[in-house]
């Protein structure tokens with residue numbers, strides 16, 4: 231297939247084909263069923279099974295490990311389409327994507343061969359875990375500890391918080407403090423690949439000591455579970471240190487920060503997807519609903535809302551694709567990924583609120599899709615760094631790049 235980009239959509243033929251396929255999947259399988267899974271807060275198993283068949287768990291995993299071997303830009307386009315359907319669906323893929331990125335970037339060949347083929351097929355899914363009950367933004371305050379035992383394995387103790395896919399995942403890429411005396415602190419953290427039994431609240435056998443309390447009840451982002459993880463004397467073999475003990479011990483912080491950069495492009499794409507859906511709903515409703523004898527879309531105040539929404543959607547998409555393309559080209563894109571995440575997640579919230587206002591009283595009813603979007607959108611302001619943290623990142627990087 232040609233890799234020439236269309237001048238208007240800037241998508242190659244391959245990107246067009248795959249995004250059209252995912253768009254159709256969202257229209258036919260996600261959107262008609264999201265309301266049910268959201269209201270019941272149950273895991274959308276049949277949708278996930280179809281995603282496995284479509285290969286969506288292995289989009290960026292190289293072909294030699296059974297994936298599609300596509301770049302971050304194409305992945306971002308796919309995430310936009312999934313999120314347009316329902317952000318919980320993209321959430322099931324997103325932590326898995328971060329896990330596979332960590333393996334591709336920092337894993338040993340042995341670890342890649344062990345996990346990537348099953349991950350590409352969606353047979354096993356991955357979670358990633360930094361946050362704890364007392365910290366989210368301040369990652370270096372992590373308390374969960376890893377101590378080396380006499381038999382060479384590592385004992386992990388501590389509590390993790392807000393782990394997306396925490397129950398149903400088979401692997402958790404977990405950041406743990408392994409050198410409490412490290413100065414600076416960030417040199418004292420290690421990323422372990424913690425294996426677990428998917429679906430087990432209490433792990434047994436080799437995974438004993440890793441327990442998953444009942445899922446956290448949330449405002450939105452239903453269907454996909456967010457859980458705590460309690461490590462209580464959990465033993466992790468040294469070969470499950472990301473990259474192996476020699477290469478990976480006390481390197482976890484830098485590894486996770488690298489992964490968060492692509493994670494930011496990922497959340498930005500989710501912001502574009504939810505904003506795009508809000509725009510579609512607003513365009514439709516505003517032409518159907520009449521007040522004062524004409525469709526509300528003919529009132530200038532409503533047209534201005536639509537104009538602002540469409541402008542935000544396009545700007546968010548362009549920023550997101552720029553950050554992804556720079557990363558794919560091997561250029562430094564930390565600043566651009568931060569900008570994309572900040573702008574697109576705020577655009578998501580803005581467009582959803584404008585769409586909600588356009589729906590008047592019906593926006594407050596569970597009968598209308600916008601009600602779900604209104605509960606889902608705020609998550610994107612928080613995950614992978616809040617808007618305040620993004621501004622800190624952008625500000626610091628900006629000054630570093632323009633030092634006088």
Ligand SMILES: Cc1cc2nc3c(=O)[nH]c(=O)nc-3n(C[C@H](O)[C@H](O)[C@H](O)COP(=O)(O)OP(=O)(O)OC[C@H]3O[C@@H](n4cnc5c(N)ncnc54)[C@H](O)[C@@H]3O)c2cc1C
Pocket residue numbers: 325358359360361364365366367368391392393394395448451456609612613614615616617618619
């Ligand atoms: C549904 C959901 C799913 C999640 N999934 C995951 C996951 O899979 N894995 C994972 O590790 N984490 C996950 N998280 C956690 C998420 O990353 C954190 O919630 C986020 O990083 C914010 O941390 P916090 O909640 O501890 O807020 P805090 O860090 O306590 O921040 C509270 C407020 O203070 C502001 N603030 C903090 N520091 C500063 C500062 N220096 N200057 C200015 N303002 C500041 C913040 O912006 C925020 O407004 C998830 C969270 C949610 C809600």
